[in-house]
Amino acid sequence: MADDYARHALSQLAAFEATHPAVLSAAQHLASEPVLRVADLGAADGVNSHGLIRDLAALRDGRPLSYALVDLPTNSWNVAAGHLQEAFRPVPDGSGVVVIPAQGQTGPGVADEGTGAHYTEPEAHGEACRRAFDRVPTAATVVSMAGIPLHQAPCLPTGTVHIAVTGTCMHWVPDTAGLPSSGSIFPGYPDHVDREERRAWRAAAQRHWQCLLEMRAAELAPGGWFVAAIPASPTPCPDRTGLYAEIIADMNRLLAEWRNAGRIGSATVEAAVVPVWSRTLDEFCAPFEVGGGQVGGLALESAELFRLDNPYWRDEAAVFARDYVKSITAWGGPLFLRAFARETGMRAADLLADFFGELEGRVADDPERYRWDYVEALLICRKRG
Known part of the structure; x- marks a missing residue:
């Protein structure tokens, strides 16, 4: 990832900002929590998240905020850490923003794929955040970095996340190597005319969405929120479109x-x-309908489409x-x-x-x-x- 990734990711920023009102509203509902834990899923270099971190920290007004940047293990974590250190400079009394893990840090649950240190296990990640708040003076905000694939495991220990938020990443569908998309670089789009190929992609996207929801249900605390802006399609195949x-x-x-x-x-x-797969609203809602309105205790409160003016x-x-x-x-x-x-x-x-x-x-x-x-x-x- 280039150091200027965020400069060329304005659409991701615009989509992520669409989640902010709901996230801040949820944070107000959770104002009494001793430590507010927020997981930013698919955070990339983290620059597009700095505004939300500041807004949440202001809302907390000195009360502890734990904000996790979560992405793949191969994400450019050194770049993300550098941007965080530049954006949130230390305050003299040491009670400002703490970024963990430190560059070059090693130990259980910490890894480096050559692009920077990050946490690899929910429990180690959660324990590191807890220890960061035990420091003297107490940090007001801890920003952590976790390289945990979103469909494979919770990003923090079960039942500990108060708000999980994501913008423009959950349309990516892993484990699809070998699936063809004849005629279109984006599967399912109108130029992708092979029905059997489209059916295979649709099934893979369905399985992946189910896994994503199950992991969010696992990591969220009772009463916690999952807020997502995800590329979508107004219509199903053969007229599926959406992003780009x-x-x-x-x-x-x-x-x-x-x-x-x-x-x-x-x-x-x-x-x-x-x-990638641009899901329709029906495809987003299907797991909840099959599960009697919930997926692992996670209930869908609202779902709507919106269009972004090209940023x-x-x-x-x-x-x-x-x-x-x-x-x-x-x-x-x-x-x-x-x-x-x-x-x-x-x-x-x-x-x-x-x-x-x-x-x-x-x-x-x-x-x-x-x-x-x-x-x-x-x-x-x-x-x-």
């Missing part, structure tokens, strides 16, 4: 044109698949096209680079530059098409008990 609706269609056309012109082979096109929008078409396409390189760059590496006799980096250059030109030709290129679902759930 217009520009994904452009990418699909451009890859097909290059293949038809002999510039790249079919294997390269087939390798360009992003493991990269500029009146100058060329500037908008440059910034919008640049935002896509954050996730699309590595994927297309691996796909283009299949072409012999060509430098993958050159193909990548040409691909995004042509894409930028298409966006600049008709920028209004991309003005509302983001559809999200806002879900609010609460743990019963």
